[in-house]
Amino acid sequence: MNARVLDRTLVYGGAILLAVWVLIPLYLVAISAFTPQARLFDYPKPLVPTTFSTETMQFFLEARGVIPSVINSILVALFTIAFGLALGTPAGYALARFRFRGRQAFQVIVLATKMFPIAILSIPLAVTFLQLGLYDNLIAVALVHTAMALPFIILVTGGVFVAVSHELEEAAQTLGCSRWGAFLRVALPLALPGLAAAAIFTFVISWNEVFAATILTLRTRTLPAQVLAGLGTSPLGFKFAGGLFMAMPAVAFIFLIRRYLMNLWGSR
Amino acid sequence: MAGIGIERATKVFARTTAIKGISLDIKDGEFMVLLGPSGCGKTTLLRCVAGLEHLDDGRITIGDRDVTDLAPRHRGIAMVFQSYAVFPHMTVEDNIGFGLRMHRRPKAEITRRVAEGAELLGLTNLLARYPAQLSGGQRQRVAVARALVMDAPVLLMDEPLSNLDALLRLQARADLKRLHKEVKRTTIYVTHDQVEAMSMGDRIAVMREGSIEQVGAPMEIYDRPASQFVGGFIGSPPMNFLRGSVRAGSFEGDGFAFPIARVPPKADGRGLLLGVRAEHLRIGDQGVPARISVVEPLGDHALVTALVGKTPIKVQAPIDVRATPDDDVRLAFDESKARWMDAETGAAL
Numbered sequence: 003m004n005a006r007v008l009d010r011t012l013v014y015g016g017a018i019l020l021a022v023w024v025l026i027p028l029y030l031v032a033i034s035a036f037t038p039q040a041r042l043f044d045y046p047k048p049l050v051p052t053t054f055s056t057e058t059m060q061f062f063l064e065a066r067g068v069i070p071s072v073i074n075s076i077l078v079a080l081f082t083i084a085f086g087l088a089l090g091t092p093a094g095y096a097l098a099r100f101r102f103r104g105r106q107a108f109q110v111i112v113l114a115t116k117m118f119p120i121a122i123l124s125i126p127l128a129v130t131f132l133q134l135g136l137y138d139n140l141i142a143v144a145l146v147h148t149a150m151a152l153p154f155i156i157l158v159t160g161g162v163f164v165a166v167s168h169e170l171e172e173a174a175q176t177l178g179c180s181r182w183g184a185f186l187r188v189a190l191p192l193a194l195p196g197l198a199a200a201a202i203f204t205f206v207i208s209w210n211e212v213f214a215a216t217i218l219t220l221r222t223r224t225l226p227a228q229v230l231a232g233l234g235t236s237p238l239g240f241k242f243a244g245g246l247f248m249a250m251p252a253v254a255f256i257f258l259i260r261r262y263l264m265n266l267w268g269s270r
Numbered sequence: 271m272a273g274i275g276i277e278r279a280t281k282v283f284a285r286t287t288a289i290k291g292i293s294l295d296i297k298d299g300e301f302m303v304l305l306g307p308s309g310c311g312k313t314t315l316l317r318c319v320a321g322l323e324h325l326d327d328g329r330i331t332i333g334d335r336d337v338t339d340l341a342p343r344h345r346g347i348a349m350v351f352q353s354y355a356v357f358p359h360m361t362v363e364d365n366i367g368f369g370l371r372m373h374r375r376p377k378a379e380i381t382r383r384v385a386e387g388a389e390l391l392g393l394t395n396l397l398a399r400y401p402a403q404l405s406g407g408q409r410q411r412v413a414v415a416r417a418l419v420m421d422a423p424v425l426l427m428d429e430p431l432s433n434l435d436a437l438l439r440l441q442a443r444a445d446l447k448r449l450h451k452e453v454k455r456t457t458i459y460v461t462h463d464q465v466e467a468m469s470m471g472d473r474i475a476v477m478r479e480g481s482i483e484q485v486g487a488p489m490e491i492y493d494r495p496a497s498q499f500v501g502g503f504i505g506s507p508p509m510n511f512l513r514g515s516v517r518a519g520s521f522e523g524d525g526f527a528f529p530i531a532r533v534p535p536k537a538d539g540r541g542l543l544l545g546v547r548a549e550h551l552r553i554g555d556q557g558v559p560a561r562i563s564v565v566e567p568l569g570d571h572a573l574v575t576a577l578v579g580k581t582p583i584k585v586q587a588p589i590d591v592r593a594t595p596d597d598d599v600r601l602a603f604d605e606s607k608a609r610w611m612d613a614e615t616g617a618a619l
Contacts, residue, residue, distance in 0.1 A: 172322050173355035175342040177420065178372030191359050 028249060034242040035059055042239055062243030065236075071228035074140060078215070078224050079208040081144030083201045086151045087159075091197065093152075094159025095189075099168060112153045120150060124217045131218060138220045146218065147208040154207070155200050162196030163189065199259040206252045272333030272346070272423040273298040274319065274456060280327035281314055288314040290480040291328065299454045303471035305461055307503070311480040312460045313352075313428055319458060320426050321345050332424055343372070348417035349426040352433065354409045356401045362388070362412050363397040369420045387419035390449065407438045414446070418453060425455040431466060443469060464504050468492065476500050495609060498616035501545045507573065507584040510551075512544045513613055525579025528558045534610040534619040541613030548573070548586040550607045553593060557602030562593045576601060 034042060038055040062068060096102070097109065127146060128137075136142040166189050174184035190197075212226035219227055229236075229244040236244075274296040281288045289311040296302045304312040317323040319330055321342035329338040337345045348369070357365050367384045375383075388394045391411040401409055410430060417425060430446070431439045447470050450457060461467055467474045468488045475485045476499075484496035495501035501509035514523025516537040521530045521544060534542070553574065560576035560583065567589060574585040574593055578601065585601065593599065610619045 167353060167355065169351045169353050169355040170357060172342075173349065173351055173357075174368070174372075175322065176320055176347060176349040176426075177369035177416070178343045180341065180343065183372070188357060 028253070031242055031245045031249070034239075035062075035246040037239075039237070039239045042242075058239040058243045059247075062240050062247065065240060067223065067228050068225070068244075071223045071225045074222055075209055075225040078140050078143045078147060079205045081141060082147040082151060082208040083204050085144060085148040086155045086204050087197065087201060089148070090152050090155030090200070091159050093156045094161075095163050095185075097156065097160040098163035098166075109157075112156050115149075116153050120146075120211075120213050124214055127214065128217045137218065138222055139218075140222055142218050143215050143224060144208070146214040147204075147211055150211065150214070151204045151207045155204060158200040158203070159193070159197060162193045162200070165196070166192045202255045202259050206255050209251055210248065272456060273300070274302075274424060274458070275331040276315070276319070276328070277330070278328035279315065279318055279325055279330065281311075281318055281323055282326045287480055289318070292480075292482055293328075294475060294482060294485065296456060296458065298456055301450050301457045301459065301470060301472045303459045303461060303467040303474045304477055305464060305467040305471075305474050305503070306477035306483075308462055309479075310477040312462075312477045315477070316426055316428055316458055316460045319424075320347055320349050345424075346422050347424045347426055348420040348422040350410075350413045350417050350428065350430045352429040354413035354430075354433075356404075356409050356412050356416070358401050360400075361397065362393055362399050362401070362404070365401070365412055366393075366397075366415045366419055369416060373420075383419045383421075387415040390418065390452075391415040391445075407434055407442065410434060410442060411445075414449070418449070418455075423456060425453075425457045427457065427459045429461055430459075432461070432463070446470065465506070468504070476503060478503075493607075494618070495545070496618050498543055498545065498611050501609060501611075505547060507548050507586075509545045509547050509609070510581075510583045511611075512546075512578060512581055512583070513541070514544070515539065515542055523579055524581065526558065526581075530605065532605045532608075537610070537619075542619075543611040543613050543616070545609040545611060546583075546603050547607070548584040550603050551583070551585040552602045553585060553587055553591060553599050554602050555600055557600040560599055560601050562595050562597045562599060564595065565591070565593050 033049075033051045035058055036051060036054050036056065038053060038057050039061070041053060042058075093112075097105065131137055131142050131145075136145070170188050170192070171181075171184040174188045175181065179187060210226065211224075212230055215224040215227040216230055223231060225244075226248060229241075229248070233241065274294075276292060276294045276296075278291045278293055279289055280291050292311075292315060294302075304315060306312045314323060318325055319332075321337065321340060321344075325338060329336060331337065332346055335346075342349075357368065360368065363384055366387050367380045370380045370383060384397075385394070388397055391414055393408070393411055393415055396404065396408060396412075401412065404412065410433070414430065417427075427446075431442050434442055443466060450470075459466075459470065471488055473485060474488055474491050476483045476491065478499050484491055484500045486494075491500060492504055495504060495509065498511060502511070512521070512523055512526070514521050514526070516522075516530065516533050519529055519531075519533070520527050521542075530544075553576075558578055560578045562574060562576050563582065564575040566573040566575075570589060572587045572589050572591050572593075574587045574591065576583050576585055576599065583601065587593065611617060612619060
């Protein structure tokens, strides 16, 4: 076996191992979510679903507070995308276009915010939000999620705008656009697919986030907070159905945007 | 229609001065080439005229307007970029018409002028395509068409041919020259390719390290370079230079000495460079002693490298020249075609 073959074997072997690591739990959760409640405790557990039923799923979706919390989650995610892109896109653009003093430092600091686990930040955040009167409020959750997603949005949009040649904007300026017009008519349309990818990823970050959402809300729960709140007391089927329901958007979106993630992380 | 006036233009980047107080007058309808090696400031100067860079000092006029502080869109310029900068998300038609749309021309006029521009550049069949579906040469033509339909009095071109392959470049060079004859815009054309500069320019400004070394008609610059740098940059092969000094009617240097009839004024004692072009040298029985080191047949002529003392000298010889390496020969040249330069400053005497 030569080195090349060995290399490929290691890479693919590793990839398969990781995929299995992720896919097996997902698969088990999925088949359990579509198993009738009564059959859930069958032993040995059949690895191929023998009965298919939406009973468990229905039970989950009809449980009290689930639908409102789904709506809350979607609203929070949309607010997060709006805040995140409004703040992150200009920052990413600046990183891509301008050579300013402290640019490198800025990039590092943006990443450094990721060093602090949200669990550590949550308490001071909760206190601050309480003082501001922003408590048990979707906007408050969206603001925290924005803070969490911003480093990612800034770096991704930065990468997107680097890929859009500056000469295109300059050409637009010589053809009659102002600087802002050149951005709107040339850079923005070309960056749109990448910005969409950033938006979708932001959605996933917000959709999955549980810690801040739990700390900051009481009645207006997002879905993960809602599921977590009842986790100790809810029946097993509810947990499986909830798990699948929360995982699916993330899985679907990652599939949709994987090309952009490859562009951003794979080739740089 | 408008001439361009550049007065003491200075541009400083973080550490380096990109252009150092350049003054240049370009006549209405003239094709001016900015020529120089990379990093000499030619593109920066062009971008200053375009308004994409702001001058730190000096001023720029187009026609009788001072445009120094105007945005690109208010200057009455159109520009062709080195990368072409064709908008990838627009069809060829929308690309060519972009500038007209930005200037809110009536629809009928846009359609007409885009059609004319496409016709002029041979793009009529490609109007519905996207840039990704075009070859490099076609994209380059889209960029030129997009600039031309603007009817701006000034056309700026930044190495528009440098990304084309050699054959296409010859074709595109001839096309651009023909276009200029037809539309007669005042043009500034940036290139590092001296052949492009020679073949296209009405005048050439040779630049070096942020300054203009010499401005003149192509043949004037070729025949009478103002400095060693210009002589060495223009022409292929570049001008030969022998370093030495004149003593009692003889030019002496490292390993050579030969009699010379025409000496520059006040030549005695100072270090000199004698510049002679390859095509002005003949291999024969008379003249400067030299030893052949390399013979390169190039089809219509042979390029012979001979050592005069220790200095390699390029000679353009007939293809049937009888010369083999290590032959001792003599090189004759017409002294009236030779250039004397100061060895210290490189400036022509």
